[in-house]
Amino acid sequence: MTTTTPTTAGAVPVGAGLSMFDPVFIGIDEFGQPVYLDVVYHNLLAAGEPGGGKSGLVNNICGHGVLCDNTRLVLFDAKLVELGPWRDLADAFIGPDIDHGIDILRRLLVVATNRYTWLLANRRRKLAEGDGMSVILTVIDELAMYSTVLGTKAQQEEFSTLLRGLVSLGRACGMPVVAATQRPSWDIIPASLRDLFGYRAAFRCTSLNSSNIILGQGWAEQGYTASDIAPTNQGAAYLLAEGGVPRRIKAAYLTDTDIYNIADYAAWTRRPTGTPAPAVDPTEWEMAA
Amino acid sequence: MSKSSPRRFGGKSTATVTVIEAKVHRSSARNAKMAFILTAVIVGLLSAVVAASYWHPIVALFVGALIGVPTGAVVWLLVRVWPVIRLLWWWSLEVFLAVVLLTCWVQLANHTPTVVTLLVVALVVGVPAAIPTVRRQVIAWTWCLIVRHRLRVCFAQFIIANQSGSLPLILWARPTPVGERVWVYLRPGLSAKDLESRLDKIAVTCHASTVLIERASESNAAYLRFDIKRREVLNARVGSPLVDVIDPTAPVSASPLTVPTALDLPDVDAPTITLPAQGKPAGKKPATTANGSKPAASSASDDTDDVSDWI
Numbered sequence: 001m002t003t004t005t006p007t008t009a010g011a012v013p014v015g016a017g018l019s020m021f022d023p024v025f026i027g028i029d030e031f032g033q034p035v036y037l038d039v040v041y042h043n044l045l046a047a048g049e050p051g052g053g054k055s056g057l058v059n060n061i062c063g064h065g066v067l068c069d070n071t072r073l074v075l076f077d078a079k080l081v082e083l084g085p086w087r088d089l090a091d092a093f094i095g096p097d098i099d100h101g102i103d104i105l106r107r108l109l110v111v112a113t114n115r116y117t118w119l120l121a122n123r124r125r126k127l128a129e130g131d132g133m134s135v136i137l138t139v140i141d142e143l144a145m146y147s148t149v150l151g152t153k154a155q156q157e158e159f160s161t162l163l164r165g166l167v168s169l170g171r172a173c174g175m176p177v178v179a180a181t182q183r184p185s186w187d188i189i190p191a192s193l194r195d196l197f198g199y200r201a202a203f204r205c206t207s208l209n210s211s212n213i214i215l216g217q218g219w220a221e222q223g224y225t226a227s228d229i230a231p232t233n234q235g236a237a238y239l240l241a242e243g244g245v246p247r248r249i250k251a252a253y254l255t256d257t258d259i260y261n262i263a264d265y266a267a268w269t270r271r272p273t274g275t276p277a278p279a280v281d282p283t284e285w286e287m288a289a
Numbered sequence: 290m291s292k293s294s295p296r297r298f299g300g301k302s303t304a305t306v307t308v309i310e311a312k313v314h315r316s317s318a319r320n321a322k323m324a325f326i327l328t329a330v331i332v333g334l335l336s337a338v339v340a341a342s343y344w345h346p347i348v349a350l351f352v353g354a355l356i357g358v359p360t361g362a363v364v365w366l367l368v369r370v371w372p373v374i375r376l377l378w379w380w381s382l383e384v385f386l387a388v389v390l391l392t393c394w395v396q397l398a399n400h401t402p403t404v405v406t407l408l409v410v411a412l413v414v415g416v417p418a419a420i421p422t423v424r425r426q427v428i429a430w431t432w433c434l435i436v437r438h439r440l441r442v443c444f445a446q447f448i449i450a451n452q453s454g455s456l457p458l459i460l461w462a463r464p465t466p467v468g469e470r471v472w473v474y475l476r477p478g479l480s481a482k483d484l485e486s487r488l489d490k491i492a493v494t495c496h497a498s499t500v501l502i503e504r505a506s507e508s509n510a511a512y513l514r515f516d517i518k519r520r521e522v523l524n525a526r527v528g529s530p531l532v533d534v535i536d537p538t539a540p541v542s543a544s545p546l547t548v549p550t551a552l553d554l555p556d557v558d559a560p561t562i563t564l565p566a567q568g569k570p571a572g573k574k575p576a577t578t579a580n581g582s583k584p585a586a587s588s589a590s591d592d593t594d595d596v597s598d599w600i
């Protein structure tokens with residue numbers, strides 16, 4: 001599916017040698033320490049007001065994903081431009097087309113179920129790095145477009161239901177979900193779905209209540225509220241991850257040039273071997289099924 | 290603390306006020322009296338018992354009283370001046386620093402000519418002030434000193450603790466990039482939950498922007514950590530290490546896109562918009578049946594507003 005222009009450089013491209021099982025760098029905290037997330041085994045929800053920096057955070061994770069060995073990306077972006085740079089590197093890129101999105105989610109759910117059967121057959125409960133199975137990273141920017149705007153009400157509900165299935169199943173079988181949305185209120189993400197996201201990033205919000213909706217009830221009262229982030233400080237967020245207490249972070253930012261450079265490089269390094277042969281995985285899944 | 294507590298027995302204030310206030314702070318005078326009586330009786334009896342094995346019991350009683358009453362008096366005095374001792378303890382570091390600085394100054398002034406004295410002072414003050422890192426360190430540690438006093442003011446002024454009015458132990462403090470971090474050991478009568486409802490007031494008292502409270506120990510709920518924030522440090526743009534692992538000269542790769550030509554409103558004919566059909570890129574109308582909440586409630590006139598809200 002990748003149509004790269006022929007390599008002109010004489011050099012042999014070398015892959016970045018990253019793995020999705022490596023910690024993913026997403027920014028720094030107030031002590032100047034780097035913040036890493038273990039994205040493979042956690043789902044991440046980023047939310048906050050428009051212009052807060054959600055797409056910036058999501059692009060960091062995509063950028064890491066495309067440079068990783070044995071990693072597949074499934075991208076949902078109704079706005080096209082935020083995740084569009086990675087479209088040739090992704091196994092599926094879904095624009096404003098909810099039918100396509102539903103199809104892909106169904107396929108992902110089948111894969112998840114098959115992987116669990118495989119794990120069961122191998123007397124295991126969790127996928128590990130040495131298993132040779134690809135990590136399938138699902139990234140959704142502006143989730144609200146799919147769950148409230150595009151398609152009919154029935155389609156939106158189906159989308160939400162399938163996504164809930166993927167979010168609850170994907171965690172231990174190497175199929176994490178990263179989603180960004182504005183205000184995750186009940187009509188956009190039901191609380192039952194929101195609570196499945198282990199990592200939450202609250203970018204600037206307008207009210208204590210919105211911040212509480214993202215991080216979970218009660219944090220604003222304890223002083224952890226994303227409404228105290230200055231509107232001019234884009235990319236600053238409260239991250240609820242390991243440690244159980246929200247941390248103030250600043251997300252790293254990739255400029256458009258950076259993003260396209262990374263995408264070009266990833267396409268270049270992936271081309272000779274291709275995305276690890278699609279021939280490997282189907283046999284594995286058939287074996288398992 | 291003692292100044293605000295009325296005399297429960299001697300005071301002539303109104304009954305309601307007396308009862309409430311006396312519950313909160315028992316007067317130091319009364320404490321001292323109790324301490325005097327207890328010490329005098331216990332020490333006196335003990336010495337009388339010991340003395341009885343040497344002398345006649347009646348003589349022993351007098352001896353006991355002679356020992357007990359002065360001991361009680363000493364304890365009474367200690368309890369009476371306790372507020373002063375406590376105050377000195379609170380300011381001990383500042384007092385110590387002031388003494389050291391003054392001594393240095395006096396010694397310097399006595400042993401060197403004025404010009405040299407002034408030169409030394411100018412160097413000692415000027416060099417740290419001129420080196421940014423040193424200056425910032427000095428300012429940060431000074432804030433640590435200040436903040437411990439401000440926190441004590443919080444506890445003494447508006448966080449009512451317990452009947453005896455004991456204040457939490459304010460332990461050490463150290464600077465952080467955003468402000469200070471202070472460890473506090475709570476006394477009975479307070480909990481982290483109580484403090485959480487007053488975070489804004491604590492921030493005001495500490496001249497800070499926000500204050501966060503976290504438990505500093507898994508096993509002890511009394512041991513807390515106050516994070517006082519007075520600076521925003523996360524303003525600068527953070528780069529990503531990903532740009533360092535790639536080669537920016539990689540050949541451009543992109544799949545061809547069919548770019549639509551209708552990029553302006555007049556270019557899109559009115560009939561081409563099919564209202565009920567959603568999900569196509571050209572469809573600018575949000576679903577009128579999207580959900581039970583906002584989009585449906587808003588009328589067609591602010592459709593564009595809705596779309597821009599979502600995207």
Ligand SMILES: Nc1ncnc2c1ncn2[C@@H]1O[C@H](COP(=O)(O)OP(=O)(O)O)[C@@H](O)[C@H]1O
Pocket residue numbers: 048049050051052053054055056057203234235236250251252253526527
């Ligand atoms: N981490 C960041 N550091 C600095 N600026 C940022 C950061 N993230 C976002 N921005 C700025 O904010 C703008 C909007 O960010 P974006 O990620 O598109 O917001 P959202 O997706 O939340 O609407 C960007 O164009 C960029 O200029």
Ligand SMILES: [Mg+2]
Pocket residue numbers: 054055082141
């Ligand atoms: Mg965005």
